[in-house]
Amino acid sequence: MLHAEFDDARLVSVYDAEYSWSRDDDFFLSVVDETPGSRVLDLGCGTGRLALGLAAAGHTVTGVDPAAASVAAARAKPGADSVTWVDGTSADLPTAAFDVAVMTSHVAQFFVEDAAWRQALTDLRRSLRPGGRLVFDTRDPRDRRWERWNPADSRRSVALPDGSVVEVWTEVTEVRDSVVGFTHHYTLPGGEVVRSTARLRFRDEGELRGSLSEAGFAVERLYGGFGREAVGAGDGELLVIARAVG
The missing domain is CATH 3.40.50.150 (Vaccinia Virus protein VP39)
Structure with a gap:
């Protein structure tokens, strides 16, 4: 989404x-x-x-x-x-x-x-x-931040106020000229996986x-x-x- x-x-x-x-x-x-x-x-x-x-x-x-x-x-x-x-x-x-x-x-x-x-x-x-x-x-754009948006470097655990934990990681899906597309992956408590997509202009x-x-x-x-x-x-x-x- x-x-x-x-x-x-x-x-x-x-x-x-x-x-x-x-x-x-x-x-x-x-x-x-x-x-x-x-x-x-x-x-x-x-x-x-x-x-x-x-x-x-x-x-x-x-x-x-x-x-x-x-x-x-x-x-x-x-x-x-x-x-x-x-x-x-x-x-x-x-x-x-x-x-x-x-x-x-x-x-x-x-x-x-x-x-x-x-x-x-x-x-x-x-x-x-x-x-x-x-x-x-x-x-x-000279910093090329998107090169660090990969599963190895971006994976993290986010603790919610109720004590549950969500696993999050990011992958780049597109690099074209000055536009970068990417997807955030979320594994919610209970195992459901939800994705969030976006494109950014550098x-x-x-x-x-x-x-x-x-x-x-x-x-x-x-x-x-x-x-x-x-x-x-x-x-x-x-x-x-x-x-x-x-």
Whole structure:
């Protein structure tokens, strides 16, 4: 099933158990905190980990995601009433409503087609006030991260809150130009095997800068890791901070 890890409630609970607050979230929080008390859009908010952290830090947060099961999990968490949750996409964003927009957990890579990426950036630009900032992460294709998405390197056991364990592993099914397809395999308690498929786009720095400029953004800072390392010297990431211009 395409994107089952976000749309299947059973797999959403696995995702939530596996990915707790991390240095990735620390990075995004630190950037948003540069604009105290800001109105923040978390596009692709998933199960709400960062959105809730941003709200707890004093920001006014709206979390938007097309995966209803993920948003339902977010709404069920402690403190969820402090965030406005929206089942939707970038097309549903209001105009000039936010000071900062974030896309985390490599959401930017899910916009595989150029037209979809252009539309998302156009929608994000419209949703930001003049001078507002867009912050997102995407994997640097030079790091070739997908080469480590194989059964030997990716196999792990995820403990759920009820004490049961889910076995998870990943395999790459397609590498074509800048697009990588893959499948996550889950062995649930009791033995049922569920699969989640996806395709990601790996855009290089030049492609990112060009598409952002076309959509009305100017890149202010670009890092290669969540410790704000230089590109090529960090975690194999491209961490973009851009400002809405024009």
